[in-house]
Every structure is written in C-alpha cells, then in structure tokens.
Amino acid sequence: MLRLPNWRDAYVRGVRVLLRVDFNVPVEGGKVTNDFRLRMTIPTLTELRVRGARLVVASHLGRPKGKRVKSLSLQPVAKALEELLDYPVKFVDDITGEQAYRLSLKLKDGEIMLLQNLRFDEGEERNDDEFARRLARLADTYINDAFGTLHRRHASVCAITKFLPSYAGPLVLKETEVLMRVRTEPDRPLAVVFGGAKVADKIALIRQFLKTADVLIVGGAMAYTFLAAKGVGVGRSRVKKEYLEEAKGTLEEARRIGRVLALPEDHIAASSFSADAEPVLCRREIPNNLLGLDIGPKTVDRFSSLLRGAKMVLWNGPMGVFEWERFSEGTAGIARAIGRLRAYSVICGGDTIAAVERYGNIDRFSYVSTGGGAALQFLQNPYLPGISALLERRNTE
Template sequence: MRTLDELDVDGKRVLVRVDFNVPLKDGEVADDTRIRAALPTLEELRRNNAALVLVSHLGRPKNREPELSLRPVAGRLGELLGTDVRLAPGVVGDQAIAMANELQPGDVLLLENVRYEPGETKNDADLADQLAALADAYVNDAFGAAHRAHASTEGVARRLPHAAGRLLEREVKTLTAIIEDPAKPLVAVVGGAKVTDKIAVIDRFLEVADAILIGGAMCFPFFKAQGHDVGSSLCEEEGIAPAKLALEKAAQGGCRLELPNDLVLGDRFAAEAERKQLDGVDVPDGWMGLDVGPRTAERYAAEIAQAGTVFWNGPMGAFELEPFAAGTRAVAEAVANAPGTTVVGGGDSAAAIQQFGLADRVTHLSTGGGASLELLEGKTLPGVEALS
C-alpha cells in the first residue's frame, strides 16, 4: 500500500476520497468526528502545496434528495480548517471542472454527494474517468468505505498516481497488527445483534485470540444452541447453527469463548420497561434480555484488565436505553482503563465509547465498522488493494 510519503503533490490538484458520512440535524453537522479524523491528511497535503478536491458520500440517496447535500459538511470543514471550502453543485460535469481548474495551492473544493451519481456504487468506468480528470493525483483516506469497490474508492485509484491517507494507513496497520502481531493475551469483545454479521470475525479470533467475550443480543443464539430458554429475547434463528459450530471449535482449540452468566431483563424494548436482574441465563416467557448482568460485566472487565491487546466491536446490550446501558458502560470503562493496546472497531461500539466520554482514552478508535471486520476476517478490501 502506497503512502503519502511516496506521492509527490507539490503544486498539484489532489482528489481525496474522505468519509464525511456524518449525522445531520436541522441542517447542521450533529457529530463531526469523521470530519476531524480526516484533518491530519488534509492539512499535510495543504502544507505540501497541494490543491484539494474532496469527494465523499452522505447517506443513501435515491434521487438527489436535498437533505443529503454536503453543504453543511462544507461549512463545518471550513471552520475546522480555518479556510473557505467551496461546494461544487455536482460531482462531475462542466461546473465541477471549472471550479477544480480555478484552485490554487492550499484551496479546498468539496464535490457534492458522490452517491447522487448512480454510477458510483456500480464502479462505473465513465464516472471514474470523469473523477480522475479533476486532479493530478488521488488519495484515499476513507477507511469506512474501503471495503466497497466504488468509482470513488477503487475505479479512480486505477487512473491516477495514488496513495493512502494517514487515517487509512493507520487503520490498516493497527487492525492488521491485531491479527498478525498482537501483544498477548489477545481478548476480543464481540457484541451486537446478529451472530451471522460477525461469525467470520469470531471464527478468525478463535484461531488467534486467547479469549472472546460475547455480549449483546448475539449471545441468545449461543444460549439456544446450548439448550437454554431465551424468552422473548431477540434471537437470530439463522445464528444458532454457526453459534453451535463456534462453541464446538472453541472447545477443541486454545481460545476461550465466554458467554454471560447473568442478565438484565425487560418486559419490552423501551426505556420505561419493567426491569429485573436474572441470576442465570434462562429467560422466562414474556421477558427479554436487554443487557449483560453485573457479574458478567465484572468478569469481562477483569479479562480486559489483564489483556495485552483488546479489540471491541459491538455493545453488550441496548445501551441506547439508559436502564440497559450498564453492561456496555462497564466494558467501555474497562477498555478505557486497560493498560494494553485497545482498539474499538467502529459502529455502535464507537458510538458507545463516545457517548460515555471515553473515546480519547483508547489506543485506536476505528472509523470503519464493516471495513474493520472485513479486514480482521482476512478479506481483501478493494479500496486498499487499489492503492498497491
């Protein structure tokens, strides 16, 4: 993978794929974390006398919905960079070309939402050609989109001198090191709703980790595979068979697969639900497991505390509902306090650790949920492969 150290950008226009897929509220950026994550790359390029043409997606537009315009992002980015960031009215076309041609070193132009163009997700060759025509070089700093073979992540990289931005470079090196050269013991904390979404990364960790700690609704297919009652808990039927196989694999190998031994139940999925603790894991009819219990949280925190490397992806329960946030909070605090290398793998885990105000106390907070998991699984990411 080529890095910025190998790319000459002096006096050149550089097309930079960034991940500015940020939440908006009332026409303003509600969370600028992803914008801030791109700043080191953008500032380095500007210091090196480059003019920047930025390209990003926002949401999943179907018909150029104005509420998915990047205009609020341009405003916030300008504030953070301390410079005017112009927004092109389109992704490509005469106006975008004219605005790109006017750029001077240090100037920043943001193209409109690249997914306004239907050819983006199809990796359309014509769109990739038009994007390439806007610049002299290409930098991909959008790790969160690197697992997609799109025109702005894979196609255009084949058409210009290219390199990884600092964010993408750090993501790939950090996550690869977890599998290839972790400080031991390696503990993986895996939560969320579906076993099928994460069974490949669970299988991978069964080969390289010392312990896997399971939480969230995905524990219920494991419990069902063991013959436990799950009551009204969210239990993915398609996850039962792979959960059983994972349990069998763990029993034969050197990695411990740990499950909760107590739960916090609710009579419905709501903040005002009736709540009770269960000393055990057999959920009565009419109740659903919505968090790991305090004994499980304490046990998991102890595992995390003695780890040389911790990878965490997925909450321990319905942390968005305050009565059921304790388990996820306990894990977040344990990860923040852990003496070893700590990596939080994007998605809901990143949202949780930010919600609890602990994001600055982990070694690495990934910007790519799906991309993080696919890289750990051993898959080739098209946006990364194109930078070789």
C-alpha cells in the same frame, strides 16, 4: 505486510488532489450531530494544505441510491468542516459536471473544495468506469483516506485508480497497520470483545479468532443466538435461527481447544423494546415474556475480570441498547474496564465509538478505527477491493 503506495511519496504542490474521505456522518436538521470522522481527517487536510495541494474532497453520505436527496446533501458537512479547520471550504453542488470541473481549475495552492454526495450519481455504486473517468478529470492525483469505504467496490474507491496516480492516505495506512498487527502479530494475551446485533457479520470472525485470541467475549444482542444454541432460555430476545448450528459448532470448537469464549451470565431485560420499559434483572435465563436489552452486573464483573492482564484488546459492538439510559450500564462498564487496562486497545464500529465518546473515555483507547464493516472484513481478509485497487495501480507504475 501490505506495501501500499504512500501519500507522502506524492508530489502535491500546485497539484489538484482528489482526496477520498469518509464523511458519512449523522446529519439532523441541517447540522452534523457527530463530527468524529471529520475530526479524524483534519491532520490529513491540514498537511496537504500546507504542502500546497489543491484539494478536491469527495465523500458519500447515506444511501440515496443514485438520486438527489436533499437531506443527504454534503452542504452541512462542508460548513462543519470549515468550522473545524477554521479555513474556507468551497462547497459545489455538483460531482463531475462543468461546475465542479471549472471550480477545480480555479483552485489555488492550499484551497479546498468539497463535492456533492458521490452517491447522488448511480455510477458511484456501480463502480462505473465512465463515472470514474469524469471524476478523474477534476484532479491530477488521487489519495484514498477513507478506510471505512475500502470494502466497497465503488467508482471513487476502485475504478478511479485506473485513471490517476493513486496513493493511500495516513488514515488508511495507520488502520491497515494496526489491524494487521491485531490479525497476525498480536501482543499476548489477546482479548477480543464482540457485541452488537449482527451475528451474520461476525460469526466467521469469531471462529477465526478462536485460533489466535486468548480470550473471546460475546455480548450484545448477538449473544442470545449463542445462548440459545447452548439451550439457555432467552425469552423473546433476538435470535438468528439460521445461525444456531454454526453458533453451536463454534462453542463446541472453543471447548475442544480449551479457548475461553465467554457469554452473558445475567441480563437486564424488559417486556418491550422501549426506552421507557422497566428494567428487570434476570439471572442466567430470561423468562418467555421478556427480551434481553443489556448484560447484567455479574456479567460486567466477569467480563472485566477476563480482560484483566490482557496486553491487547479488540472491541467491536456494544453490550446492549446503550442509547437508552436504562440499558446502557453494560456497555459503559466494559468501556470503563478496557479504558483502565495497561493494554494496547483498539475499538472499531460506529456504535462502539459513539458509546465510548458518550462515556467520555475515548482518549484512554490506544487506537480508534474509523471503519466498522471495513475493519471486520479486513480482519478476515486484508485484500479488500479498495486495497487491491491501490496495490494493482502501484504494480503498474
């Protein structure tokens, strides 16, 4: 059990609180197009406001690489947040300069200011102590409620804890509690579903879950590397050749210990990677002139059958190119199947959440994680850089 310093132990009335959040949301045409991560922070912001905190909110957006990029400004995020809160949010086009410092000193109890994109300063991603020191000047207490950033050794996540009393916020506390439960004390049977394209990010985790999960399901583009390792024809589908041997070893290990590791048995393929491409149903193997873009109906039925009876489900990664209507039914089918279960269900990853929101059944899931890469890394090793920084600060106080 991780004993992180709890935000409820922090005295905040009349205190400037630097609240690290994860507002890394899609912005198009100056408007936030998916406000899920903003909505998840509303309870935190509201409670701190009611408790009389003077809030200095900080986040990153995108990858500006230490430079000012107009399209990655947090100004549209401030506007969207203000609408969600129905309360003023003071946006400052500054991070650690005099403008931000003076505004932080003028804050009254319950007021909120949002800093400009942290990554506009190269010191953020370098975990630079001097940048963190300047950031700490804006506040008297620090709360990290950005679980999705805890795997980053960045200044607003790690170095900042050297200069301010530091606490974990409610999202961080809940995420770590839920994921530790999945990792170490799951309800049985435990079913784990992996999809998406990133074999490199998940193959070690698949091997780890061979020891603890009762059922493992692999779909999405990453499944083609496993199918190719079995000698199944996958046509022009995406295969990571450098992981073929590891995938083969994983399949052999699953067979040796009698663990279910299910792969697609049919596919929705096409001749090109295009939303307008004509879908072709392929049974078992994919011809050389086609590439797989979704799992087929037989696979949806089999995966759904394997999920029945599960008491806990972890799902990360879509089953196909769900953004394109013609290749979305596999992901939609798995979302419906998990949503119908009487199980504790956890979903993580931006694409998975976007898919579930698209099909309108997100409320049927027990817990929706705000972290993608952070959640996957936490499941492998809970002591992420941001968590270690909070624990070290607690141990020195």
